[in-house]
Amino acid sequence: MIGYPTxxxxxxxxxxxxxxxxxxxxxxxxxxxxxxxxxRNLANIHKKPTPITIVKVDYPMRSKAKITEAYFKIPSTTxxxxxxxxxxxxxxAKETASKxxxxxxxxxxxxxxxxxxxxxxxxxxxxxxxFTSLDETYYLSIDKLTDFTxxxxxxxxxxxxxxxxxxxxxxxxxxxxxxxxxxxxxx
Amino acid sequence: MIGYPTxxxxxxxxxxxxxxxxxxxxxxxxxxxxxxxxxRNLANIHKKPTPITIVKVDYPMRSKAKITEAYFKIPSTTxxxxxxxxxxxxxxAKETASKxxxxxxxxxxxxxxxxxxxxxxxxxxxxxxxFTSLDETYYLSIDKLTDFTxxxxxxxxxxxxxxxxxxxxxxxxxxxxxxxxxxxxxx
Numbered sequence: 110m111i112g113y114p115t116x117x118x119x120x121x122x123x124x125x126x127x128x129x130x131x132x133x134x135x136x137x138x139x140x141x142x143x144x145x146x147x148x149r150n151l152a153n154i155h156k157k158p159t160p161i162t163i164v165k166v167d168y169p170m171r172s173k174a175k176i177t178e179a180y181f182k183i184p185s186t187t188x189x190x191x192x193x194x195x196x197x198x199x200x201x202a203k204e205t206a207s208k209x210x211x212x213x214x215x216x217x218x219x220x221x222x223x224x225x226x227x228x229x230x231x232x233x234x235x236x237x238x239x240f241t242s243l244d245e246t247y248y249l250s251i252d253k254l255t256d257f258t259x260x261x262x263x264x265x266x267x268x269x270x271x272x273x274x275x276x277x278x279x280x281x282x283x284x285x286x287x288x289x290x291x292x293x294x295x296x
Numbered sequence: 297m298i299g300y301p302t303x304x305x306x307x308x309x310x311x312x313x314x315x316x317x318x319x320x321x322x323x324x325x326x327x328x329x330x331x332x333x334x335x336r337n338l339a340n341i342h343k344k345p346t347p348i349t350i351v352k353v354d355y356p357m358r359s360k361a362k363i364t365e366a367y368f369k370i371p372s373t374t375x376x377x378x379x380x381x382x383x384x385x386x387x388x389a390k391e392t393a394s395k396x397x398x399x400x401x402x403x404x405x406x407x408x409x410x411x412x413x414x415x416x417x418x419x420x421x422x423x424x425x426x427f428t429s430l431d432e433t434y435y436l437s438i439d440k441l442t443d444f445t446x447x448x449x450x451x452x453x454x455x456x457x458x459x460x461x462x463x464x465x466x467x468x469x470x471x472x473x474x475x476x477x478x479x480x481x482x483x
Contacts, residue, residue: 180362
């Protein structure tokens with residue numbers, strides 16, 4: 110199984126190896142990347158905690174507080190934000206199993222409004238979209254998304270459109286989602 | 297009880313009136329201020345959700361997911377962040393009942409490191425400290441805090457030092473903690 114004669118097949122093997130090695134969710138990959146960015150003092154970007162409504166907390170004796178009733182809330186902002194090279198960074202990350210499009214139903218309207226608002230105030234706001242079946246992860250700016258929704262009636266972003274309007278985010282083992290390389294094109 | 301003859305006493309009355317009218321926690325006052333900033337399109341700053349570790353989730357029939365076991369985590373970042381006039385904003389807010397000092401034990405070391413890190417990357421990082429007994433709320437930059445901890449052995453910030461090194465944040469009914477007016481002095 111070594112020494113494939115064509116460049117193309119070697120690429121396929123390499124890609125398959127990457128996928129096998131990876132096997133982590135988009136969230137885990139982003140968290141891992143953010144840890145490296147923090148550790149190398151390149152950027153300070155964190156995932157926000159999951160928003161929940163706490164209803165009931167118990168205080169068992171000699172033990173820490175235990176939440177015994179809580180519910181997930183619909184997020185009003187994005188999942189990730191922070192600072193890079195003096196700029197506020199704000200993004201949402203989503204995976205899709207589809208090979209042909211990304212359904213806009215994956216985004217809450219509040220999240221889109223939030224990204225437009227932080228962009229207005231000076232942040233760099235974007236989506237990270239992973240096509241899990243294709244093992245490709247894209248950067249898409251909030252402005253491109255807004256252009257699309259202002260001009261199209263369809264409720265999903267075609268894969269080919271994302272590929273053309275966004276940026277493929279490079280993968281490596283240590284930094285699985287190196288979106289800073291894309292940001293550097295804008296900074 | 298009306299028509300006090302001296303200016304001083306009138307001030308005391310006015311202040312007492314403010315306190316009575318307020319009666320909200322620092323967190324509620326900041327959230328209210330942030331809502332007004334968002335509504336007026338002045339800034340986009342939010343409180344992050346409380347970080348928790350979710351252990352168990354039930355899915356009762358025909359009902360939404362219910363978290364039945366979860367624990368509070370020690371926060372590794374600050375409670376608030378966002379964007380104002382193109383700058384990343386990051387701060388922690390704390391209350392103290394003391395009239396003479398603010399104990400540094402109120403801050404987790406991780407939170408201080410986090411504020412130093414985001415400052416390094418270009419954010420405006422600060423503390424909001426309320427002396428509840430005095431009904432005074434101060435802005436204190438992370439740099440002032442770092443100076444203090446680098447040069448002092450004591451584990452609390454004296455009230456007089458905060459008053460001299462920080463900025464009193466103006467109060468009004470609609471915007472109880474108008475920290476943007478302090479930020480404007482730096483921008």
